[in-house]
Amino acid sequence: MAVKEPLHYQIDTAAKHSKRIEEMLNYVNSVRAGICIERARYVTESYRQTENLPYIMRRAKALENTLKNMTLYILPGSLLVGNQASKPNSSPLFPEFTVDFLEEEIFEGKPYFPDERPADKFEVDKNTLSELKETLEWWHGRTHKEKVYAMLSEEAVLSQDSIGAVNIVNFLHGGDGHLSPPYDWLFEHGLRYMIDQCTEKLKQVDFACPEGMEKKRFYEASIVSMQAVIDLAQRYARLAEIEAEKNQDQQRKLELRELARICRKVPEHPADSFHEALQFMTFVQFAIQIEDNAQGICPGRFDQVLLDHYQHDIAAGVITREEALELVQNFFVCLSTVERIRSWEDTDYFRGKPIFQNMTIGGTDPETGLDATNELTYLVLDAIANTRTVQPSHYARWHKGAPEKYKMKVAEVIRLGTGFPAISNDDLYIPAMLNRGYEYQDAADYCIVGCAEPGVAGLRGGRTGAAWFCLAKVFEMALYNGFDTRSNVSLNPNQNGKDLTNFESFEELWSAFEDQAKYYVKLAVIMDNTTDKLWEEYMEEPLTSVLGCPTTTIERGRSLKRGGAKYDFSGNETIGLANVANSLYAIKQLVFEQKQITGAQLLHALKTDFSDITTNPTGPEIQQMCLTVPKYGNDIDEVDYIARDVLALICEEFPKYKNTRYGRGPIGGVFQASTTTVSSNTPFGRITGTLPDGRKRGTPVSDGQSPMRGTDTEGPTAAVKSVSKIRNVILSEGSLYNLKFLPQDLKD
Known part of the structure; x- marks a missing residue:
């Protein structure tokens, strides 16, 4: 047997x-x-x-x-x-x-x-x-995309549609999202209070002030939008009452009547129970989604904002843990029904239809600095393990003082194979946010509001996920003096006028890459600011603004696109870091230091996709040389530090540029970088040619700040050490490292 x-x-x-x-x-x-x-x-x-x-x-x-x-x-x-x-x-x-x-x-x-x-x-x-x-x-002739294209420079259009080094298509098809409403504040006040606030502010508008008309429009639109959500809740109440009357099951009849009562109360009025608060949150999540069509409408620090209601109901005997767990799982199932159709082109960048309705658990108390895990934290982990829905997505904050019990529970849930919860490191995210001007208590209260981007519930506006930025493609053009061999377009020749055939030193190669990186960063900024300016003029979202950042937008009388948030940044996603670092190191070793091949030989091998067997050495032999050179992800300082410097170049270049909200109220107002990629490394790989790291034309490039697949041969600890050498404190828009194990790697 x-x-x-x-x-x-x-x-x-x-x-x-x-x-x-x-x-x-x-x-x-x-x-x-x-x-x-x-x-x-x-x-x-x-x-x-x-x-x-x-x-x-x-x-x-x-x-x-x-x-x-x-x-x-x-x-x-x-x-x-x-x-x-x-x-x-x-x-x-x-x-x-x-x-x-x-x-x-x-x-x-x-x-x-x-x-x-x-x-x-x-x-x-x-x-x-x-x-x-x-x-x-x-x-x-009336769409946002048409207005943006009418305003973009020819260079920006070519950089996206022909070369493909940058791409902002996602934000021509839908809204910004990437925020979390301050649910604890909303639960305490309700929408009727907010309508009354806007009504009172409307009476105080000074039309002699240049901003008077703007404030009037914002308050009036906010009132209409919030009343529409209240009316929607009343429609649901009537539906629940009708279904209760028809239902023959007495228990279900009582449930539907209670649901109708809750809908009559929230979100118009404050939530007084765990069930009411969850229904309030559900209404807000869906209403913003219907207005915004975005990724990243997030419940925020779920175990913190709902804790008081949970503890009160448990203590009062209103609810049991099992009933609360069922309600949370019910919430997960509701959010899992959200869909967003993207173009087939854009779908390539978001395979699996991610919506990023991120829930964040764990972390620290921003007032005391002490660990904030609680009984609701563990309940959420149980709910993740039981439902295993793709949405909502989940993040667990991680810090040195987190309990061992919490860390083990998180690890057990991850081992189920769903990919949830992802981990965010407080010891990196909080300093990175402080580096961009966040106040400590706000930074310490962060939640994840997109793929991996940190934000503060109720205080953060802007576009955290902005134009994709393909480092690998940008680097490729540096090798060809700014020329893209796929599209035959040249936008920015290297300042030194050289290509890989006649670079005389690694420093000249780096200079050429720096030229291209800075040029395409500027084009990404142009694309983002053009999109945002036209958004401000034609696509303002009153409900998202007033529910997303109520304490600042109502006080200022401004939507998020006009500077209504406390903090506002424009981000980007950087793709192909490992390929660029490995390629730079390969050229440094093979061409300039060991002199095994010339730059001309290498460039010919790249043009022919390592397939020319008539040369000496042959294309396959040159590819093998490239593959043999040490790679990022193996705890080798020399190549890891190149990766550090490559990413630092981008992270330091983006903040030199201002977004359209700069100087209009928010703290920040600048661009900042991230390494969040979703599945974009695959379509970007299709348009990126052969690279000196040994990667062949058209194949996927590396994701996030992860090592290139198959090149981190010294095990996970070495890979983590390499990634840790990145200057994460300047990655204030999010750091993404995907560490994957095969099932057989996780033996007892």
């Missing part, structure tokens, strides 16, 4: 579901992803009727019309309500951003029909095609 191998990888550990959660998960998972026309219908209907109004009011009225008319539903057995489309897993459409890819894909199948995509498919109801076609056609 064969002896079964002991379990050494916990992916086979069964999830524990209540009957309610199991039925909800089964139902949601059975519904295929689709496209919902409703939002496009009601937004277009509103825009047709409001051409005489300021754009911020047009945005408010469009949201109002959508929330008033959209289809509502309650998931089977759910104790919470909230949806963004007529069915779970359906994506609303946002034609005010762009319609080009929708028309090409839905009606022409270019490059695929949405339901025939190789991945991330969406079904389309053919009965809606006639209405959809007419709706999208109305937006021709």
Whole structure:
């Protein structure tokens, strides 16, 4: 009889579901992803009727019309309500951003029909095609993307559409997101209080002041938007009452009546229980998503903002831990229904349809500096282990004083294989934020508001994930004197006029790379600021602004795009660090120090993708030389320090530039860098040629600040040591290191 191998990888550990959660998960998972026309219908209907109004009011009225008319539903057995489309897993459409890819894909199948995509498919109801076609056609000449392209310089357009070194397509299709509302403040006050604040501020507007009209528009649009959310909650209350009357199950009838009572109360009024607070949060999450179409609408420090309600209800006997756990899992299932359709091109950068509704747990108390883990922290970890939904996504803050019990629990949940929770290091993030001007208590209260970007709930505006920046592509052009061999476009010849055939020293090579890096940083800034300026003029979002940063936007009478937040930064995502570091080191070793090959020989090998066997040495032999040179990720100082210097160049160059909110109120107002990449290293790899690190043309480049795949041969400890040599204190927009293990690596 064969002896079964002991379990050494916990992916086979069964999830524990209540009957309610199991039925909800089964139902949601059975519904295929689709496209919902409703939002496009009601937004277009509103825009047709409001051409005489300021754009911020047009945005408010469009949201109002959508929330008033959209289809509502309650998931089977759910104790919470909230949806963004007529069915779970359906994506609303946002034609005010762009319609080009929708028309090409839905009606022409270019490059695929949405339901025939190789991945991330969406079904389309053919009965809606006639209405959809007419709706999208109305937006021709009116979309955000068209306005941006009309304003961008030719260089910026070529850098994205021809060369591909930078890319801002994601923010031409949807909103900024990347923020967390201050839920503890919202729970305490409610939307009616905020409407009253805006009404009182409106009475105080001084129209003799140049900003008077701007404030008037903001307050009026905010009032309309918040009242629309209150009215939406009342619609859900009526729906719950109707379903209660029809339901024959007495327990479910009572649940629906209680749900109706809660919807009558929140978010209009303060939340007084754990259940009320969760429903309040659910309403806000969905309402902002419907307005913004963004990634990163985040619940923030979930175990901190809901702790008081949880502890009060536990102590009063209102709820048990098991009931609270079920409610949190119910919340996870609701948020898992959120979908966003991207163009097929943009989907390549976001495979798996991530929405980044990040929940953050753990960390420290910003007042005392002491560990802040609590009973709700562990409850959330249990909920992650039990539901295993792709959304919401999760981060666990990590610091030296965190309890061993917490660290082990986090590790156990990660071993389930879902990738959650990710880890954020307080000992790096907090100093990095202080380095950019955050006050200590704010920095210590950070949560993750995007892929890996830190922010402060209720205080952070701006675009944390801005233009993608492909270091590997930028470096490639330095080798060819600023010329892109794929597109035959040259925007910026090296200042020394040289390429790899005639660089006389490593210093000349570095100088050329520095020229290209600074040039494309500037183009990324141009793309971001153009997008933001037009956003300010045409795409202001009153609800996102007033719920995202209520204490500052209401006081200032400004939306986020006009400087309403306490802190405001524009970020970027840097891709291909390891390839550039390894390539620089390979050239330094092979061409300048060991002189095994000339620069001309290497450049020919790159042009021919290491395939020319007629040369001496041959292309394959040169590739092997390149692969044999030591690589970043093995705790080798010389190459690791090159990686450090490459990233420092970018991190120090971006903050030299100001964003459109600079000098208008917020602290910051500058650009800052990150190494968050999602899946963009794959499409950027397709447009990046052969590199001196041995990587062949068209293959994926490295992600984040991780070593290049297969090159970190000395084990995880050496790799971590290499990554730790990066000057993380200047990576204030987020550091991403993906450390992956095979199941067989995790033996007992």
